[in-house]
Amino acid sequence: MSFRNILNSGKFVVTAEVGPPKGTDVKEMIHHMELLKGKVDAVNVTDNQSAVMRICSMAVCKIAIEHGLEPILQMTCRDRNRIGLQSDLLGASILGIKNVLCMTGDHVSAGDHKGAKPVYDVESVQLLKMVDGLNNGKDMSGSDLKGTTDFFQGAVVTPEANPIEPQLIKFEKKIRAGAKFFQTQAIYDIEKFKEFMKYARKFPVKILAGFVVLKSAGMANFLNNNVPGIRVPQALIDELKAAGKEKALDTGMDITARHIKQLKDEKICDGVHIMAIGMEDKVPTIMERAGLL
Amino acid sequence: MIITKKRDFKELMENIKNCKSFFLIGCSECASLCGTGGEPEVKAMKETLEAEGKIVTGGIVAKTGCQVLGTKTELKKNREELDKAECILVMSCGAGTQAAVEIFEDKPVYPTNDSLFLGNMTRFQMFDERCSLCGKCILDKTGGICPITACPKGLLNGPCGGCKDGHCEISPDIKCAWVRIYERMKRLDRLQELCEVTLEAKDWSASQKPRTLVTREEKKK
Numbered sequence: 001m002s003f004r005n006i007l008n009s010g011k012f013v014v015t016a017e018v019g020p021p022k023g024t025d026v027k028e029m030i031h032h033m034e035l036l037k038g039k040v041d042a043v044n045v046t047d048n049q050s051a052v053m054r055i056c057s058m059a060v061c062k063i064a065i066e067h068g069l070e071p072i073l074q075m076t077c078r079d080r081n082r083i084g085l086q087s088d089l090l091g092a093s094i095l096g097i098k099n100v101l102c103m104t105g106d107h108v109s110a111g112d113h114k115g116a117k118p119v120y121d122v123e124s125v126q127l128l129k130m131v132d133g134l135n136n137g138k139d140m141s142g143s144d145l146k147g148t149t150d151f152f153q154g155a156v157v158t159p160e161a162n163p164i165e166p167q168l169i170k171f172e173k174k175i176r177a178g179a180k181f182f183q184t185q186a187i188y189d190i191e192k193f194k195e196f197m198k199y200a201r202k203f204p205v206k207i208l209a210g211f212v213v214l215k216s217a218g219m220a221n222f223l224n225n226n227v228p229g230i231r232v233p234q235a236l237i238d239e240l241k242a243a244g245k246e247k248a249l250d251t252g253m254d255i256t257a258r259h260i261k262q263l264k265d266e267k268i269c270d271g272v273h274i275m276a277i278g279m280e281d282k283v284p285t286i287m288e289r290a291g292l293l
Numbered sequence: 294m295i296i297t298k299k300r301d302f303k304e305l306m307e308n309i310k311n312c313k314s315f316f317l318i319g320c321s322e323c324a325s326l327c328g329t330g331g332e333p334e335v336k337a338m339k340e341t342l343e344a345e346g347k348i349v350t351g352g353i354v355a356k357t358g359c360q361v362l363g364t365k366t367e368l369k370k371n372r373e374e375l376d377k378a379e380c381i382l383v384m385s386c387g388a389g390t391q392a393a394v395e396i397f398e399d400k401p402v403y404p405t406n407d408s409l410f411l412g413n414m415t416r417f418q419m420f421d422e423r424c425s426l427c428g429k430c431i432l433d434k435t436g437g438i439c440p441i442t443a444c445p446k447g448l449l450n451g452p453c454g455g456c457k458d459g460h461c462e463i464s465p466d467i468k469c470a471w472v473r474i475y476e477r478m479k480r481l482d483r484l485q486e487l488c489e490v491t492l493e494a495k496d497w498s499a500s501q502k503p504r505t506l507v508t509r510e511e512k513k514k
């Protein structure tokens with residue numbers, strides 16, 4: 001069953017992430033894909049994540065299909081104008097890519113080509129509208145397409161954004177622009193996430209809670225201080241500290257598994273998105289501990 | 294106004310190393326306020342060049358250096374000094390420099406400044422950028438704050454996920470443009486409008502370069 005159908009069927013879905021490498025050696029990436037095959041419902045393929053140049057998302061999505069995974073093409077507005085984006089969307093469509101995640105994209109100043117010209121000809125809301133247009137046979141300038149796309153389009157939201165109001169205004173604009181599902185920035189406070197979900201449930205969209213596994217108390221502090229929209233509660237930091245250096249990662253995996261299980265058991269949201277960031281091999285273990293395998 | 298910054302002096306000297314004699318043109322408008330091409334700067338430049346063994350045949354502070362005909366007329370009285378100068382150094386913006394290029398067909402013209410942006414002066418010699426001259430203003434939709442300029446990504450429909458505690462993803466020194474817009478719209482009691490309106494992708498053909506504009510009525514021949 002496709003990602004779209006699984007999500008619409010009401011089953012609790014799990015997505016993971018594949019980060020394309022910098023360079024043409026894809027052995028390790030394919031190994032990660034093989035680990036995830038048959039376990040997750042879809043994999044996001046990141047688009048020059050953190051503005052660091054790597055293999056393009058579309059090519060890796062194609063490889064994911066060949067390895068039996070359903071890809072979610074991440075598309076940012078940073079590197080392509082409206083012509084490039086639409087053209088790539090048509091290309092993705094004929095390669096059999098069904099899902100697209102529309103994002104703004106980290107600024108080039110975060111990446112490894114700081115002198116590059118950032119594009120942002122359109123932004124995430126307009127990109128969602130663009131996808132909706134292509135699905136309905138029209139390009140952005142209103143011209144008819146010969147053969148339309150059939151994308152299942154999603155977007156991202158940051159439930160812990162501070163301030164939250166402007167973020168929610170944009171969330172609603174994304175829904176009106178055609179977003180069918182959302183993957184969230186990493187969450188660590190389930191009670192707060194429940195509040196967000198109470199609000200989000202008013203809309204006919206599916207929500208997948210984002211997870212980034214904590215490897216240590218130090219990492220948790222780093223996220224709190226440096227990553228926008230992430231807030232790790234002190235209780236979790238203490239739990240990681242108490243576990244000691246050796247067992248910190250294991251405890252981090254336990255925390256993630258425990259949270260995922262709670263979301264599923266209490267039917268808080270529609271699924272989860274596990275961003276392993278270099279720990280793809282740990283995803284099956286986390287899923288097992290969460291009772292998902 | 295147009296914000297300019299003095300070029301690195303070594304770089305300037307490298308660019309003009311093959312010229313001996315100069316005529317200097319400053320500008321009494323933006324470049325004066327920026328401290329890059331007013332009376333004191335033209336005087337200082339003369340002294341510095343002379344200390345470097347160059348000859349300065351003369352100089353003026355044009356009233357409006359980017360105005361081609363006006364500057365040409367002002368320069369009439371400096372005919373002799375101009376004739377003696379091998380090249381022209383322009384101490385205003387890129388537009389002023391190119392006004393001189395148009396006036397002096399046979400002389401090399403060099404800029405002493407880098408032209409940066411259209412800026413507001415917030416305090417004495419402190420400037421910031423608020424308008425990118427996009428050609429089709431949307432300030433009426435954004436509470437009078439320009440996201441094309443104030444947001445490094447030029448986003449039109451709300452903040453990105455990089456906004457951290459109200460500050461921009463690219464620097465904690467920049468307040469997120471969309472948080473500013475949100476706050477202002479809230480103060481103006483226009484939040485509903487902000488929520489309801491999705492701005493279309495901009496029509497960038499309005500800023501197709503090079504732009505020209507004629508507003509005077511053409512005289513009947």
Ligand code: SF4
Nearest residue numbers: 424425427430431439
């Ligand atoms: S929208 Fe911004 S860049 Fe465009 S004209 Fe208005 S202030 Fe200037």
Ligand code: SF4
Nearest residue numbers: 444453461462469470
């Ligand atoms: S944080 Fe705000 S100002 Fe900075 S890029 Fe994102 S939306 Fe624009």
